[in-house]
Amino acid sequence: MTSHGDDVQGGEDRSGTGDRAAAKESPDVEVPAARERARAIPEAAVARLAVYLRVLSGFDEESVTTVSSEELAAAAGVNSAKLRKDLSYIGSYGTRGVGYEVSVLIGQIERTLGLTRKHSVAVVGIGNLGHALANYGGFPSRGFPVSALFDLDPDLDGVPVGGIPVRHVDDIVEVCQEREVTIGVIATPAQGAQEVCDRLVAGGVSCILNFAPVVLQVPDDVEVRKVDLAVEMQILSFHVARRQQDAATANGADLGPLDGAGPVPAEMDSVNGMVVRP
Amino acid sequence: MTSHGDDVQGGEDRSGTGDRAAAKESPDVEVPAARERARAIPEAAVARLAVYLRVLSGFDEESVTTVSSEELAAAAGVNSAKLRKDLSYIGSYGTRGVGYEVSVLIGQIERTLGLTRKHSVAVVGIGNLGHALANYGGFPSRGFPVSALFDLDPDLDGVPVGGIPVRHVDDIVEVCQEREVTIGVIATPAQGAQEVCDRLVAGGVSCILNFAPVVLQVPDDVEVRKVDLAVEMQILSFHVARRQQDAATANGADLGPLDGAGPVPAEMDSVNGMVVRP
DNA sequence: CTTTGTGAAAACATTCACAGCC
DNA sequence: GGCTGTGAATGTTTTCACAAAG
Numbered sequence: 276m277t278s279h280g281d282d283v284q285g286g287e288d289r290s291g292t293g294d295r296a297a298a299k300e301s302p303d304v305e306v307p308a309a310r311e312r313a314r315a316i317p318e319a320a321v322a323r324l325a326v327y328l329r330v331l332s333g334f335d336e337e338s339v340t341t342v343s344s345e346e347l348a349a350a351a352g353v354n355s356a357k358l359r360k361d362l363s364y365i366g367s368y369g370t371r372g373v374g375y376e377v378s379v380l381i382g383q384i385e386r387t388l389g390l391t392r393k394h395s396v397a398v399v400g401i402g403n404l405g406h407a408l409a410n411y412g413g414f415p416s417r418g419f420p421v422s423a424l425f426d427l428d429p430d431l432d433g434v435p436v437g438g439i440p441v442r443h444v445d446d447i448v449e450v451c452q453e454r455e456v457t458i459g460v461i462a463t464p465a466q467g468a469q470e471v472c473d474r475l476v477a478g479g480v481s482c483i484l485n486f487a488p489v490v491l492q493v494p495d496d497v498e499v500r501k502v503d504l505a506v507e508m509q510i511l512s513f514h515v516a517r518r519q520q521d522a523a524t525a526n527g528a529d530l531g532p533l534d535g536a537g538p539v540p541a542e543m544d545s546v547n548g549m550v551v552r553p
Numbered sequence: 554m555t556s557h558g559d560d561v562q563g564g565e566d567r568s569g570t571g572d573r574a575a576a577k578e579s580p581d582v583e584v585p586a587a588r589e590r591a592r593a594i595p596e597a598a599v600a601r602l603a604v605y606l607r608v609l610s611g612f613d614e615e616s617v618t619t620v621s622s623e624e625l626a627a628a629a630g631v632n633s634a635k636l637r638k639d640l641s642y643i644g645s646y647g648t649r650g651v652g653y654e655v656s657v658l659i660g661q662i663e664r665t666l667g668l669t670r671k672h673s674v675a676v677v678g679i680g681n682l683g684h685a686l687a688n689y690g691g692f693p694s695r696g697f698p699v700s701a702l703f704d705l706d707p708d709l710d711g712v713p714v715g716g717i718p719v720r721h722v723d724d725i726v727e728v729c730q731e732r733e734v735t736i737g738v739i740a741t742p743a744q745g746a747q748e749v750c751d752r753l754v755a756g757g758v759s760c761i762l763n764f765a766p767v768v769l770q771v772p773d774d775v776e777v778r779k780v781d782l783a784v785e786m787q788i789l790s791f792h793v794a795r796r797q798q799d800a801a802t803a804n805g806a807d808l809g810p811l812d813g814a815g816p817v818p819a820e821m822d823s824v825n826g827m828v829v830r831p
Numbered sequence: 832c833t834t835t836g837t838g839a840a841a842a843c844a845t846t847c848a849c850a851g852c853c
Numbered sequence: 854g855g856c857t858g859t860g861a862a863t864g865t866t867t868t869c870a871c872a873a874a875g
Contacts, residue, residue, distance in 0.1 A: 317843075317844065318844095319845090320844090321788055321791050322784060324787075324791075325784040326781075329766055329783070343857090344856075344858095354845090356848090359856095360845080360858085362858090363858055369858080370853065371852045372853040372854080373853070387791070388790050390787065394789075394793065406685065411681065411682070413766065413783045417783045417786070418790075419783075419786050457793055481793060482793055483789075484782075490608075490628065490630035504691060504762075505607070505695050506600060506604060507762055507778050508672070508674070508762065509602075509603040510600055511672075511736055511778060512666050512667045512696075512697075513599050513667055515667055515736075518759065595865070596866095597867090622836095632867090633834095635868075638836085638868090641835090647835050648875065649873075649874040650833045650835075650875045651834070651835085651875070652833095652834070653835090
């Protein structure tokens with residue numbers, strides 16, 4: 276039910292719980308109640324919990340034992356009301372008038388995010404990015420040991436990268452089953468990505484982090500998140516454009532209502548379906 | 554205005570327009586009207602427009618000249634209503650009963666995203682990830698030429714990576730101003746990131762893509778997006794946990810509506826502020 | 832008849848503001 | 854006094870469903 280047909284995968288969107296199918300398939304029972312707990316946490320809040328966890332780890336290393344919602348929120352870059360709301364989804368672990376105990380909060384967030392269990396990771400596509408991912412210290416240190424690497428290139432077969440020998444993509448199914456890989460990272464070019472994805476799924480992998488610029492087709496019980504650098508850049512580009520346009524129109528507006536549209540290119544006059552200049 | 558204090562930066566969240574500050578600072582004029590156009594496009598829709606653009610480019614290469622909302626939506630992994638709504642934000646460029654002309658749509662989305670102008674990119678931190686980014690073909694091919702690389706390591710000074718010589722981070726301000734860099738990519742470890750960010754901003758960079766696991770402090774007129782691999786993994790982990798838990802509770806619930814709440818822990822009755830069981 | 836474009840409704844997420852507890 | 858936890862209010866995004874257009 277997660278990440279099926281509609282909804283752009285991972286990366287940017289992050290809205291909608293992705294659980295519409297569950298509601299549809301049993302119209303008799305309104306709310307299954309028992310399986311609500313985890314589902315009840317908004318997708319957006321889950322993402323922030325991961326950020327809080329990192330910030331809390333920092334506090335913990337500095338031997339800070341207690342934080343207020345205000346402090347934690349500031350460090351995480353959110354406002355305190357949102358932080359308290361997010362934490363309320365996982366339970367009440369604060370003390371009124373005092374704040375939260377860092378170690379308790381770390382434990383509860385880890386439990387909620389399922390980090391008490393190790394998730395072994397496979398990286399497919401050992402090019403520039405795959406290399407970087409295989410060597411990325413952030414994975415193992417946070418409970419995500421990289422336990423398999425794959426590439427199409429036979430020359431790489433057996434070559435160790437970051438201490439792990441690369442295997443051929445033909446072995447994906449076998450190796451993933453054997454090592455109980457739960458998370459597959461796709462760092463291949465676009466062409467191979469769907470095929471790789473299919474093999475990962477056949478190997479029992481239920482979560483995929485996709486760096487390839489394609490929309491993957493997966494069964495309903497597989498979760499996909501997408502990181503697309505080009506998309507990120509284009510979103511930034513949009514904001515540059517908006518800012519420049521704002522600045523341009525502000526110039527025209529400040530000096531009273533003379534022409535104002537002087538430096539604006541010709542095709543500018545109809546944007547967004549609204550005629551801006553008569 | 555964009556990405557200030559509240560709101561987790563980039564990456565996950567992507568909600569809220571981020572323009573609250575603009576509204577606050579001029580309480581006299583209710584809606585400035587002229588600077589509305591681009592702002593009116595929801596953040597989430599902007600991200601999807603970038604995806605549509607990639608899919609459309611694919612169609613274009615296959616010499617497909619016309620697509621319906623249904624086809625395009627399927628290829629982009631969204632539902633057609635959402636796609637049409639998204640496209641409606643940038644104008645009416647379809648033909649009822651027929652569909653959209655691929656080339657027209659590509660042009661309009663590029664214009665909306667500000668891709669008619671080149672954005673030169675600087676990458677800071679030439680480690681594993683920085684290397685991958687410097688060599689990443691997706692940037693230049695999509696109008697984002699990488700025009701500067703920086704690293705702290707003096708040994709790298711002058712060494713070409715992907716054809717571009719690495720410069721020392723001390724030169725960031727100077728080089729960014731000189732080459733009119735608009736987008737800065739931070740691929741350094743956490744420690745250096747804020748300092749690097751400050752220099753990029755001093756060098757006139759108004760958009761930052763941050764791979765370092767820290768929340769950056771920036772002026773209101775700088776846009777930050779964050780890509781955090783550990784966070785992505787943890788979100789996936791959460792979904793694994795939720796699925797397993799669902800499966801476990803489903804075992805207890807399948808056998809008809811006898812007690813039904815049997816295996817539910819005590820704290821279950823109040824979730825999300827609503828009493829689930831009477 | 833097919834498909835777009837879009838108001839209106841529903842779902843979702845954030846912020847407010849304050850009761851309740853320490 | 855200070856801070857958490859949370860209903861209620863507000864704002865945003867998605868979905869529905871259908872009139873308008875070719």
